Amino acid sequence: MVRLNHRAQQQTATETTQEAFLHQHVAEFIRARGSDTLTLLDLILTKNELEVSDIEYKAPVGASDHCVLVIKMAVDTRLYHKGDYVRSKAMLSDVDWNELMDKSVEEIWKANYMECNKKQTQMDDSESTEQNKTERSSLDKIPPEENQSKVQSLLQSKEESTRAVREAVCQFEKTLAEEVKEKPRAFFAYARSKTRIKESVSRIKQPDGTLTTSTQEACELLNKEFQKVFTKETNTPIPRTLHEFEGEELSRCEFTVDDTRKLLEGLRENSAPGPDGVHPKVLKECASKLAFPLWLLFRKTLTDRRIPEDW
Template sequence: MWCEIRLKDGDKLLLGCIYRSPNSSMGNNQQLNQLINKACTRQNSHLLIVGDFNFPEVDWQSWTCNAGDSHPGWAFLDCLQDNFLYQMVEFCTRFRHGQKPSRLDLILTNDEAMICDVTDSSPLGKSDHVVIHFELICYKDFSSEEFVGRYKYDKGDYKKLNEDLSSVQWEEELTPYSVDVAWNVFTNLLGTAMERNIPKTKPPRASKEGKKWKPLWMSNEAMKKVKKKYHAWKRYSNTRQYQDFVNYKRARNAASKEVRFAKKSFEKKLAADIKKNPKSFWKYVRSKTKTKTGIHDLEKEDGSFAHTDEDKAEILNKFFASVFTDEDTTDVPDPEVKVIGRYSRTLAFQRKIF
């Protein structure tokens, strides 16, 4: 089950809920991995997948599978790593008397900062699975306004803008009105001139379906080896031959090694060039922090919520004004003058002279 939610600035959050039976066939396991791959190719800025995946053999501390090399848990781990997903549950989620506790229920996301405060509570009813609680940090767009671009001031025609503003008869336009009305007239005239002479940014285009997002550190060589590993796995899943599985393991190890090398090399070069090219550093930081932090919606006195920045500022202003202490400035005591060290000796000498 999937649900897509629109966020601010053209971003989108894709929510998915999955249940994998412990008796799943090889075909079902392949379909699960294909479904996750498809969800990641939708090019959503935020991705959240939750559910019961029934992989007790997977060790999430080391991201390995405590089973044979042909176990579907290995392919599942490869699928998550290929799509650069994180697993956020750090405790066992299923408890049954006489059996070892296991971690079957997972929270998968493409942004660690999007999930916080992951806790558990007692199971519902007769279930042997705990209830998982967590907070999802996102920035839902509650406004229904159309996209309003920002001015590209470096591309403006200021000579033509100056000519347009100079041709306005300002006294005739502003004198007949009060200050408030005159201000509105002025801003409208200025805004019209700016619209004519300063271009704006265009609304974000929808991403192409099937085009997978690639990290900034991903090199061409690493991408080739990741694709080679993917094709090796496809071949083995079709033939089930031992030699094809050996080839897959070699491709998997080579891809993991190359990915680690590419990321380490990129970050090392980024750190060495940070003084010469700080923009690249901050671009990398922004790519790692998809979640935007800010002030959450605030509750008003009537029980409704403030969504806009103006409403939030007004609520905070009223609160701070209510707790502010208005001191009496008409009766301020004189501070006691204290001088130490050589300055005290100088002060005593001056008093002695005068």
């Protein structure tokens, strides 16, 4: 493993943060003890600068020398798998997308982006949660000695519920196994959740034939192997190609609204949203209504040879 001094580590961390387009929000020193130099150790990194609206620096707790950070964040709590997409598609049908035909690329993108954000709906299960609490509290008040028949009925219902849960789990696991090619992340995430023994880095054979004896040696050996695949860039000019391209120039790229719809329907709904924050579940469920405006946007970027500023 490459060892870096403090200044090199600081520069590497800064460059990595900038290359990943992350925002660092902690602006004050948060660690101090006695005459030690004030340091900033705890960082808050986000993709969007607006995700953190305020940070309060509180006094340390107990014997700790780190300040307590109270963070106000804008967290997306929308339940996309419970969204009312029938209503969303009905609302998208009311939008007159033909008005965008003569608009610029930027105007078409803003219209698409605003409509997609509006349709990222959520379903509140607070009512069902309160109902479950009420049912549990009422069941706790039933005295077994006064109403034995109700107790027997409850026990029978419990057995039926347990059986139904087991069948649901079996069906869920069967579905995961059948869709492992389409949804590998969901399958392996579930498999990892059932694993009790976590595998660590095993002993690795070194070039001299011996085996590593510690995790540190294994990490250093893996680091050297990974470094071999990287090309060391130089400051010399990029060499010109010997032969110019002699094929036909790609002046037209034809695709239809139906092609766009098929691509939207093929999105993985369990994937994370992109930089625009639009969840793939929304795009997939509303594919039939979003295909035309997105097709219009993509076609406009090709004809005008421009892309939106957000891209």
